[in-house]
Amino acid sequence: MWTDKDREKYKYDGRRYPSDLTDTEWEIIKPLFMGYWTFTADMREVVNACFYLEHTGCPWRSLPSDFGPHQTVRTWYDRFRAEGIWSQAGAALTRRVREAHGHAAEPTTGILDSQSVVSGPQKGDRGFDGHKKIKGIKRHGLTCSLGFVLAVVVTPASVHDTKAAELVLARAVENGFTIKRAKVDGIYTGPTIETASSVYKVAFQVTSRPTEAQGFNPLPLRWRIEATFGTTTNRYRRLTRNLEQHAQGAEDAFELAHFRRTLRVYARDVHSIT
Numbered sequence: 646m647w648t649d650k651d652r653e654k655y656k657y658d659g660r661r662y663p664s665d666l667t668d669t670e671w672e673i674i675k676p677l678f679m680g681y682w683t684f685t686a687d688m689r690e691v692v693n694a695c696f697y698l699e700h701t702g703c704p705w706r707s708l709p710s711d712f713g714p715h716q717t718v719r720t721w722y723d724r725f726r727a728e729g730i731w732s733q734a735g736a737a738l739t740r741r742v743r744e745a746h747g748h749a750a751e752p753t754t755g756i757l758d759s760q761s762v763v764s765g766p767q768k769g770d771r772g773f774d775g776h777k778k779i780k781g782i783k784r785h786g787l788t789c790s791l792g793f794v795l796a797v798v799v800t801p802a803s804v805h806d807t808k809a810a811e812l813v814l815a816r817a818v819e820n821g822f823t824i825k826r827a828k829v830d831g832i833y834t835g836p837t838i839e840t841a842s843s844v845y846k847v848a849f850q851v852t853s854r855p856t857e858a859q860g861f862n863p864l865p866l867r868w869r870i871e872a873t874f875g876t877t878t879n880r881y882r883r884l885t886r887n888l889e890q891h892a893q894g895a896e897d898a899f900e901l902a903h904f905r906r907t908l909r910v911y912a913r914d915v916h917s918i919t
Contacts, residue, residue: 661711664700664905665693670912677734681724686717694718695725699901702882731900736820738907739793745914752789755824755847756870757813757833760784760878761802762887769890772803782887782895784874785809787817787827792869794903795822799895806832811841818845826850828866877902 660667666674671689678688694712698705708715725731740750761774764781773780783802787795796817800809810833817824826848827833833849842849852867878884881902889895 662693662697662700662709664696666696667912670908673912674734674908677730681721686713686721688721691718691721695722695901696905698722699881699883699898699905702885702888726894726897731897731904732820735794735900735904735907736822738904738911739789739795742793742907742911742914743789743791745911746791748791752795752822753825754790754828754866755787755795755817755822755826756790756792756828756866757785757787757810757849758830758867758870758874759806759809760786760874762878762884764887767888767890769887770801770892771887772801774802777802782892783809784895784899785813786870786874786899787813787824788870788873789822790866790869792873793907794873794900795824796820797896797899797903799892799899807835807837810838811844814841814845814847828852830867876906881905 666689671692674692675689678692681688690712694708694715695718697703697712698708698718705715705719708718712718743752744750761777761779761783762781763779764771771781772783774783779802781802783800783804783806785798785800785806787797789795796813796819798809798812798816800812814824814827824847827850829849829851831851831853833851838849841847852865877899883898884902887895889898
């Protein structure tokens with residue numbers, strides 16, 4: 646049954662598509678794109694097109710014509726991706742959101758886990774995850790204690806989680822994040838993890854499901870990365886399966902979804918304050 650709260654939340658706000666930027670959101674990220682001058686493309690529409698692609702998972706040629714030629718959008722998308730706009734923006738917004746929620750901008754605790762995803766028919770590296778019976782890729786993610794992504798590394802699904810741990814920590818450092826402890830499950834043990842812990846000065850803290858627990862039993866903090874994987878997969882159809890030929894493209898797709906997610910949260914926080 647619809648309530649007044651539901652009607653307020655889902656009322657028409659004047660945007661063409663749900664993925665479009667609101668005026669508040671555009672004002673927040675507008676400085677990121679002011680250095681890109683063009684006489685033929687509206688930069689806000691280009692960003693809207695990137696978010697539309699992420700949200701719907703449609704092919705490039707199926708982008709609605711009101712965004713402009715799909716070739717133009719693809720050119721700018723590739724440039725933003727090459728210059729690391731998505732990851733930089735996501736990192737900056739993560740710090741702002743943490744401060745808005747009363748936390749320190751720089752996280753000290755991270756949550757490390759992976760998500761195996763089926764690959765589409767395109768070419769590209771893939772592997773078989775024997776535990777989950779999935780042929781495709783594996784997203785290795787590190788989030789802060791609030792569930793916002795600090796780093797993501799994509800490998801074939803056959804790569805063991807422990808072998809990717811050091812890669813993820815290295816990527817987090819590249820993104821400007823240095824954590825002191827990482828909440829992990831019982832699979833993150835052994836010499837490889839000990840080496841990663843020594844190199845990056847990170848304490849791996851294993852949190853396991855109680856043996857006597859029955860049914861669904863969310864673990865403290867650890868459930869947040871599961872929620873992050875679930876949210877990005879459910880709300881951004883491009884991520885429901887891997888449609889990229891290269892690991893870099895798959896990482897960028899995930900970082901773009903994280904950028905959109907943190908932007909929405911931060912804009913909502915700003916709006917509630919004002």
